[in-house]
Amino acid sequence: MGKDLETIAKIEEVEQEECECCGLKEECTQEYITKIKNSHSGKWVCGLCSAAVKERLIKEPRTAMEVAVRTQIIFCQEFNNSRINPKLSLTCAMRKIARRSFENRSTSEGSSTSKIARSTSCFPNIDS
Numbered sequence: 313m314g315k316d317l318e319t320i321a322k323i324e325e326v327e328q329e330e331c332e333c334c335g336l337k338e339e340c341t342q343e344y345i346t347k348i349k350n351s352h353s354g355k356w357v358c359g360l361c362s363a364a365v366k367e368r369l370i371k372e373p374r375t376a377m378e379v380a381v382r383t384q385i386i387f388c389q390e391f392n393n394s395r396i397n398p399k400l401s402l403t404c405a406m407r408k409i410a411r412r413s414f415e416n417r418s419t420s421e422g423s424s425t426s427k428i429a430r431s432t433s434c435f436p437n438i439d440s
């Protein structure tokens with residue numbers, strides 16, 4: 313049969329999966345892919361989309377996972393349709409969403425010196 317050996321080989325194999333929301337490709341092990349799919353109603357989502365979905369569920373705990381994932385897919389598609397440089401802008405937008413859940417509220421929000429430093433670009437090194 314040789315089935316057992318095949319199974320072992322597959323677990324260690326790294327596969328490239330495309331995010332069902334934004335289309336970002338990530339290389340992951342089968343085990344990880346299965347884990348993510350199981351917790352996102354059968355859909356593979358990248359780390360950023362996963363964070364966005366999680367954020368949505370925190371805000372609206374009664375939302376079903378399936379609905380939250382679908383909302384994220386629609387969000388990404390609309391974003392892609394309305395932007396000239398979709399991937400970059402989308403990543404920026406989602407990073408902002410993801411960051412909100414980790415970052416403590418800025419303590420120096422009222423200070424006038426640090427306000428000018430922030431610009432609209434969040435990836436100064438990426439230009440292609």
Ligand SMILES: [Zn+2]
Pocket residue numbers: 331332333334335336357358359360361362
């Ligand atoms: Zn994604």
